[in-house]
Amino acid sequence: MTIQSSSIPFKISVLIFLKNHEDRHLLLLRNKKPNKNKWSPIGGKLEMSSGESPYECAIRETAEETNHTITLNDLHLFAMIAEKAYEGINHWLMFLFTCKKPLDHLPPDINEGQFQFFSREKIDTLSLPETDRQALWPIYDQYKDSFVAMRADCSPDKQLNIIIEETINGSP
Numbered sequence: 001m002t003i004q005s006s007s008i009p010f011k012i013s014v015l016i017f018l019k020n021h022e023d024r025h026l027l028l029l030r031n032k033k034p035n036k037n038k039w040s041p042i043g044g045k046l047e048m049s050s051g052e053s054p055y056e057c058a059i060r061e062t063a064e065e066t067n068h069t070i071t072l073n074d075l076h077l078f079a080m081i082a083e084k085a086y087e088g089i090n091h092w093l094m095f096l097f098t099c100k101k102p103l104d105h106l107p108p109d110i111n112e113g114q115f116q117f118f119s120r121e122k123i124d125t126l127s128l129p130e131t132d133r134q135a136l137w138p139i140y141d142q143y144k145d146s147f148v149a150m151r152a153d154c155s156p157d158k159q160l161n162i163i164i165e166e167t168i169n170g171s172p
Helices: 054-066 130-143
Strands: 010-017 025-030 042-045 075-086 090-099 113-118 147-153 161-168
Touching (some): 054 090, 090 130, 130 147
Parallel strands (some): 010 090, 075 147
Antiparallel strands (some): 010 042, 147 161
């Protein structure tokens, strides 16, 4: 199936990698598309009509989804990824953040899904979106303390192709 790239909407989002005091990652088992019935970090779309920045979005989404209050200083931007034709439905520009302030409790379930903490090793055995398995978690593992800008062609009729465009204080 060939997709006309120009007919696909472009969305901007953030993902926030939160941990608890035991160094376990908070993931959400999503009830909605995209990634329904898959485990993924929390996040959401920027409120572009208000001019919201990726950092403001990460702070808002963290509060909305987990009731965890964070500030700008609690965030570290470690990746910017442009995904072309994700699931053939949308192009995404994603900003990935680590949160330096640990979460001290498991948040209650929300409309979007249910939460659980997992060790990094356990995450590899979970039902994850394929792009998360192939790209997101390896990016996290390699660049969580530095920065990488990349693009990924996620067109359904192609093999996932990831191109690193820039790294800062990290190995390419």
